[in-house]
Amino acid sequence: MSKRPYLPCREIIAFLADYLDGSLAPETRSEFDRHLGVCPSCVAYLASYRDTIRMAKAASIEADAGEPPEDLVKAIVASVRGE
């Protein structure tokens, strides 16, 4: 069993984006994993951070249906006629 101190939660949360996008150095990543193995709070934070990204995307993207407003199309086409 390692006697090395664990990284503090503050460090884990500060570098969470780097952890998720895989840009941490391998030794730092293994320290992250060691911390996550013993810290339910950071595990919960990590999961909800990931969920936040997915929810932001899903809630913002609308179905790609519908015709463009006719007045907008006409205005755009007219605006380049003079170009």
Place this chain on the structure above:
Amino acid sequence: MLADSGVSDPSGALSADLVARLQAGDSGAFEALVRQHSMPLLRVARRILRSEEDARDAVQDAFVSAYKSIARFGSNSRLSTWLHRIVVNASLMRLRTQRRHPEEDIEAHLPRFLEDGHQVEPSVAWGESADAVVQREEVRGIVRAAIDRLPEQYRIVLLLRDIEEMTTEETAEALGITANAVKIRLHRARQALRTLLDPHMKGATR
């Protein structure tokens, strides 16, 4: 990169034909371009500008800009990606002229830590699957309202990176800031958004 950000991607052959006609000065081709791409571009502009009138103006600016520079459109690019970039830039230009909304301090929504580095309020797992809960229109509204509460410089980075799926470098270039500033703002924006969603999510049952 543009994966599923609401911008249509007509087949490459159709796009290539359209571009060839545009570059040859075919006036009907421009109207076809507008009809094919204006809805997805309008959605991008609406997300950035939060004003229907400004969004329409930005889309118009974008198409005029595309019309003027179609000769420089490279065959290696995707038409939808190229137009997406143009409408993002047109929207950002227009955003700079908008009156600023009153903003909350993002610090209030970032996690707080004790001297020993632990969180002041330990995080609790969210009760319901995010993918399931975000199908509900009520929740989608809560998420969009929470994004709108972010201070502008954070909201825009979150939009461009996580929703429009631009890279860190593309976002940095569009905003005229460093890649490192994009990373910092994105992380803070996600943290603040997570804090704003937390009360709605941790009480939910799985």
